[in-house]
Amino acid sequence: MKLINSAKKANVAIYPVDARGMTASAHGGDAITASGSGKGLFTSGAQSGSGGGRGGAANDSAQETLATMAADTGGKLFAEDNDLAVGMKQARDDIGSYSILGYCSTNKKMDGKYRAVNVKLTRADVASAKLDYKHGYFAEKEFGKFTAADKEDQL
Numbered sequence: 001m002k003l004i005n006s007a008k009k010a011n012v013a014i015y016p017v018d019a020r021g022m023t024a025s026a027h028g029g030d031a032i033t034a035s036g037s038g039k040g041l042f043t044s045g046a047q048s049g050s051g052g053g054r055g056g057a058a059n060d061s062a063q064e065t066l067a068t069m070a071a072d073t074g075g076k077l078f079a080e081d082n083d084l085a086v087g088m089k090q091a092r093d094d095i096g097s098y099s100i101l102g103y104c105s106t107n108k109k110m111d112g113k114y115r116a117v118n119v120k121l122t123r124a125d126v127a128s129a130k131l132d133y134k135h136g137y138f139a140e141k142e143f144g145k146f147t148a149a150d151k152e153d154q155l
Contacts, residue, residue, distance in 0.1 A: 007073045009138050016066040017087030018079040074134045112141030
């Protein structure tokens with residue numbers, strides 16, 4: 001969480017690239033997991049989460065972390081393509097053309113709290129436009145109210 005908050009405060013969007021590409025495991029599991037037996041191996045009786053797909057639960061968990069980092073900072077996850085250049089090009093293109101919308105808060109409290117922001121398009125002719133924006137920001141905080149951790153972060 002500290003990484004995400006630091007990135008948000010610095011206006012940094014994270015674009016992780018999982019360059020492992022598509023992975024697959026044996027239907028009944030790998031060498032670490034005992035495989036099923038009988039016809040249940042090939043029907044709905046098989047163990048859930050074992051084998052098949054993109055490499056099982058471990059791979060899904062790793063990608064979930066990367067996807068969360070990207071979504072929380074305004075970035076985007078590029079996965080399931082083992083060509084690193086593809087992810088780099090897509091990240092470049094994702095920020096290559098944009099419009100900037102300014103926002104000035106009327107909330108003047110300097111409490112350091114996170115403030116959510118929501119942007120919506122209401123006109124039908126632009127409703128299908130792609131919106132990528134930061135979903136909030138951290139307000140400024142008075143130095144006198146800094147905790148020891150806040151002061152350490154400032155260093």
